[in-house]
Amino acid sequence: DADVTQTPRNRITKTGKRIMLECSQTKGHDRMYWYRQDPGLGLRLIYYSFDVKDINKGEISDGYSVSRQAQAKFSLSLESAIPNQTALYFCATSVTGGTGELFFGEGSRLTVL
């Protein structure tokens, strides 16, 4: 079983709909992240959380929100999806006090029509 699990893996939705992407991990890491991948733009940080009570905005947080429900769970919400939020979304974890090395989930592909 994957250490970092993302659901759903694929989702097609319409403009204006609320979408939640969920991430759970069994690695026991305190730190969790959401990145977005677009062709030619690499991975860009949306939000990150260093522990359950800590939430930080990343480079491209506008239009997104997050919730850290537990050490093992970190969800990403799009309150009102728009087509330019069509992308591949990755959840990742890292260990506190380490090098920042990230451990990634398999990704959630979101298409907004």
Added chain:
Amino acid sequence: AQSVTQLGSHVSVSEGALVLLRCNYSSSVPPYLFWYVQYPNQGLQLLLKYTSAATLVKGINGFEAEFKKSETSFHLTKPSAHMSDAAEYFCAVSASGNTPLVFGKGTRLSVIA
């Protein structure tokens, strides 16, 4: 602020030829540096990382990278390309273990038979 520049969005090599993927970074402090690989329709997995120990770092699948502080570079090499190396490669930097990784835009490697 940290940043990463990957020279060449697409590199094509013949099977058996040298692979060289270029990465230059910007960091105000000695960085941690990473190379990740993404195979088609998969998540990202770590190839290798530099954490201020040896400047020549060996990774999985025969890849290695050399940290050159004077050139602010961390280029990825493999002596002999294999068809299975076709993938997208991302260089990433962290100024410390407490800052999220910043990724380059990626280089897609094609291997020609």
